[in-house]
Amino acid sequence: MEKFQILSKTDLCPRVKEYVVYAPMVARHAKAGQFVILRTDENGERVPFTICDYSRENCTVSIMVQEVGATTMRLASMKVGECLKDFVGPLGNPTDLSQFDSILLVGGGIGSAVIYPQAKQLKAENKNFEIILGARNKDLFFYLDEFKSLAPTHIVTDDGSIGTKGLVTDKINELIGEGKRFDVIFAVGPLPMMKFVAKLATNLGIKSIVSMNSLMVDGTGMCGCCRVTVDGKVKYACIDGPEFDGSLVDYDEAITRSSTYREIEQTHVCNIRG
Amino acid sequence: MDRVVMPTQNPAERIHNFKEVALGFTPSLALEEASRCLGCKNPPCMAGCPVGVKIPTFISQVKAGDMDGAYRTITIDNNLPAICGRVCPQEHQCENLCVRKVKLGGSVAIGALERYVADWALDNGVMPEKRDSNRFKVAVVGSGPAGLTCASDLAKAGVNVTIFEALHEVGGVLVYGIPEFRLPKELVKKEIAKLASLGVKIETNVVVGKTIFVHELLDEFDAVFIGTGAGLPMFLGVKGENLSGVYSANEYLTRVNLMKAYEESSSTPILKGKSVVVVGAGNVAMDASRTARRLGAEVTLVYRRSRAEMPAREEEILHAEEEGIKFNLLTNPVEILGEGGKVSGMRLVKMALGEPDASGRRRPVVVEGSEHEIKCDQVIVALGTSPNPIIKNSFKDLAFSPKGTILADEDGKTNVDRLYAGGDAITGAATLILAMGAGKKSASSILNQLQSAEK
Ligand SMILES: Cc1cc2nc3c(=O)[nH]c(=O)nc-3n(C[C@H](O)[C@H](O)[C@H](O)COP(=O)(O)OP(=O)(O)OC[C@H]3O[C@@H](n4cnc5c(N)ncnc54)[C@H](O)[C@@H]3O)c2cc1C
Ligand code: FES
Numbered sequence: 001m002e003k004f005q006i007l008s009k010t011d012l013c014p015r016v017k018e019y020v021v022y023a024p025m026v027a028r029h030a031k032a033g034q035f036v037i038l039r040t041d042e043n044g045e046r047v048p049f050t051i052c053d054y055s056r057e058n059c060t061v062s063i064m065v066q067e068v069g070a071t072t073m074r075l076a077s078m079k080v081g082e083c084l085k086d087f088v089g090p091l092g093n094p095t096d097l098s099q100f101d102s103i104l105l106v107g108g109g110i111g112s113a114v115i116y117p118q119a120k121q122l123k124a125e126n127k128n129f130e131i132i133l134g135a136r137n138k139d140l141f142f143y144l145d146e147f148k149s150l151a152p153t154h155i156v157t158d159d160g161s162i163g164t165k166g167l168v169t170d171k172i173n174e175l176i177g178e179g180k181r182f183d184v185i186f187a188v189g190p191l192p193m194m195k196f197v198a199k200l201a202t203n204l205g206i207k208s209i210v211s212m213n214s215l216m217v218d219g220t221g222m223c224g225c226c227r228v229t230v231d232g233k234v235k236y237a238c239i240d241g242p243e244f245d246g247s248l249v250d251y252d253e254a255i256t257r258s259s260t261y262r263e264i265e266q267t268h269v270c271n272i273r274g
Numbered sequence: 275m276d277r278v279v280m281p282t283q284n285p286a287e288r289i290h291n292f293k294e295v296a297l298g299f300t301p302s303l304a305l306e307e308a309s310r311c312l313g314c315k316n317p318p319c320m321a322g323c324p325v326g327v328k329i330p331t332f333i334s335q336v337k338a339g340d341m342d343g344a345y346r347t348i349t350i351d352n353n354l355p356a357i358c359g360r361v362c363p364q365e366h367q368c369e370n371l372c373v374r375k376v377k378l379g380g381s382v383a384i385g386a387l388e389r390y391v392a393d394w395a396l397d398n399g400v401m402p403e404k405r406d407s408n409r410f411k412v413a414v415v416g417s418g419p420a421g422l423t424c425a426s427d428l429a430k431a432g433v434n435v436t437i438f439e440a441l442h443e444v445g446g447v448l449v450y451g452i453p454e455f456r457l458p459k460e461l462v463k464k465e466i467a468k469l470a471s472l473g474v475k476i477e478t479n480v481v482v483g484k485t486i487f488v489h490e491l492l493d494e495f496d497a498v499f500i501g502t503g504a505g506l507p508m509f510l511g512v513k514g515e516n517l518s519g520v521y522s523a524n525e526y527l528t529r530v531n532l533m534k535a536y537e538e539s540s541s542t543p544i545l546k547g548k549s550v551v552v553v554g555a556g557n558v559a560m561d562a563s564r565t566a567r568r569l570g571a572e573v574t575l576v577y578r579r580s581r582a583e584m585p586a587r588e589e590e591i592l593h594a595e596e597e598g599i600k601f602n603l604l605t606n607p608v609e610i611l612g613e614g615g616k617v618s619g620m621r622l623v624k625m626a627l628g629e630p631d632a633s634g635r636r637r638p639v640v641v642e643g644s645e646h647e648i649k650c651d652q653v654i655v656a657l658g659t660s661p662n663p664i665i666k667n668s669f670k671d672l673a674f675s676p677k678g679t680i681l682a683d684e685d686g687k688t689n690v691d692r693l694y695a696g697g698d699a700i701t702g703a704a705t706l707i708l709a710m711g712a713g714k715k716s717a718s719s720i721l722n723q724l725q726s727a728e729k
Contacts, residue, residue: 025486045533046442046533085442086478220664221662221664224506228516229516234516260519
């Protein structure tokens, strides 16, 4: 096997694929919550992806990729057996939920993939936890059986095509209303979702942790592209994060920063699609 | 006899391309300039060179037409002369001490001659000699000038060297920071090919402290050298700094240089501002300004002191002026203004120079009531950098200064046995030649330690 070879590529739902990549050095120290940065080819940009799973024995790292832009579409066109040009990691700090006894994991959209390694780890540590997964409709879920085998899993959709109709915040309110108690809510997903989950958590007097998916270049603290304001201070998602106290993040700033290249990206995508 | 001026690309033309600006000496210009050297018995210039290149010797060899000899003379002390000849601040170093400086037509163009010799060697494929003994194994972390120099000296002495680099390309600031029009990347590639010919193994995409840990390297290798630079950019700390359209110079230059965002084929995006403000006045600020100019912007440089205090190389300041960069001196930003999350302008104050501060430069003080606004659609902050905290956070045994730089002595020795460090990682952002000097010193002390342990 060659370095950064794509060993498998699985369709999880429309426009979302899981890739298993041969990367012995990354697999060796990878932990839940960390990410990699990859380049597909010589002209490729550097793009971060959260590590969704890893195997130290097989020397592999899995990432889950939604096809939203030029690079992710280029990736989708690569075949099993082909090699990525670059694949560096594990970057960022691992998730640390050790100080909490009862935990609520909340995943939105592709974010649900990202909480899978945390769920596996919490199960292995015999922690008390529950899971909420939210998405637009039933087609956007994957790993459901795996999640259910790990902990009580609640499903919410915008259109009610599976699980409860509504938002993840409604489900949080419902669980709390039933008398459930959590020390922390760990949320990963689109920025607006994390913003509202964190706000609700603060109102409920619960600590929240969110994982910031900022734009990045190097991932080593060299460019400052990934900066976010946390508690009024500038933090680098790649070296100080990616996880931060949800109640302290400036989400609105993060939302505008994340759309910096939207126009340019759109033209790139149009060129690819022709 | 006046100093020979190096030909350059015409400014009106070069602001539309990324090709090298300074074109180098022709053989006849080189000969003419070399014959200006007086061959002083006690050459003052050498005292100004941080690595002690034997300047009059190599220049006399150029005069005699012995290019190979000239190249060997330089490379005894300097492994990367094609690069140093282009980017060293010669006017503050060797050329500052040249006896011709004031009254004899100006200092000898030592940097330009160094470049001439080095380019000749690269064009003629002159390769360094290697001794085969392969007794020791040394890991070098970071592939900037410090790491490259240390690796090259060790490899020449017959050591098995592996370089670990975080990025996908080798060269540190030489590839991600300094632009193509000042330091062609082809040239850096050729220098690196020389390393490979010495048998140096290069592992890119390895972040030491994340992918592999320093203690693991110490287990696996006889010694470790850390040359991780000072890459973490500083910001102004003013309101509006995280608006979309505000870049650190490092991000801006990395997108353009390392990721080639100026080429159609690159997938890396960059915002092309129409009216760009660059904050700072060092080499990095000049590089950012001139890059923005080439991407089509009107560029204004904002600096809180005066022209005399600008820390950039004189040549860069001149080239920037020729290219139409506006200098807004004795001015300081107090806020970056935005509209809909994007940069729309900057609020500034005028400054005046007061009493000298700790650095010996006169301290800028705010002029009361001088607040004013200018319009712009992009801001690039070039205020300096400090070391990234990855090694510090992942290896608690190593001693650091409060500023986050690694503590090491003259020979690059740290408080941890067999662990050495040098370059910007120990000095904070400095110069290429100092980083190379540090890499060289560490290589020789590593050899000493390994050889004496063997006895
Ligand atoms: C835009 C710009 C222009 C400049 N112009 C000039 C000039 O004209 N003249 C001059 O003399 N100096 C100039 N300098 C300064 C000069 O480039 C630096 O002083 C010099 O490069 C320092 O060398 P270094 O080897 O210590 O570090 P660097 O060149 O910074 O190299 C460090 C390398 O280590 C890597 N690294 C960092 N952390 C890790 C890790 N944990 N694991 C693995 N690898 C890691 C980095 O990716 C990088 O490649 C300039 C700097 C910049 C940014
Ligand atoms: S991605 Fe460059 S500093 Fe974080």
